Structure formats: structure tokens, C-alpha cells
Amino acid sequence: MKLKTRKSVLKRIKITGRQKFLRRPVHQNHFNAKESGQKTRRKRKTKKLQRISGKKIRRMLPYS
Numbered sequence: 032m033k034l035k036t037r038k039s040v041l042k043r044i045k046i047t048g049r050q051k052f053l054r055r056p057v058h059q060n061h062f063n064a065k066e067s068g069q070k071t072r073r074k075r076k077t078k079k080l081q082r083i084s085g086k087k088i089r090r091m092l093p094y095s
Contacts, residue, residue: 037091044080044088046095052080052088 047051060075080088 032051034093036094040088040091041095044092045077046092052085054080 043054047053054077056074056076056078063071063074
């Protein structure tokens, strides 16, 4: 039986060539004017996911 891919997870997470997971930082859509510039710049970069959650994500993205 074919497994279904969770499309919501697929849109939010990128898998690198070495099977690492990258995600966007949280809280960066609005209300950023009151934050410091340092915090805003930090949010532009992608973050690596922890290994613990990697196992769960692999189940959600079976063919990636």
C-alpha cells in the first residue's frame, strides 16, 4: 500500500542532499517593527531541525 505524504510538512521543511532538515524561523510574518534589528536579521536564516524530530518527519515524508 502506498503511503501518503503530509503536504503541510512538505511545504515547511526542505531536505538537503545529506538528508538534513531545514526550516524557517518562527514568528517572522508580522509585528517585526518593534523587534531589534539583530533579531530580525537572525530570522532571515534557515534553521536546522533537531535529530529527535527528524524521525517523525521521515514518517510524514516517505518518498522525499
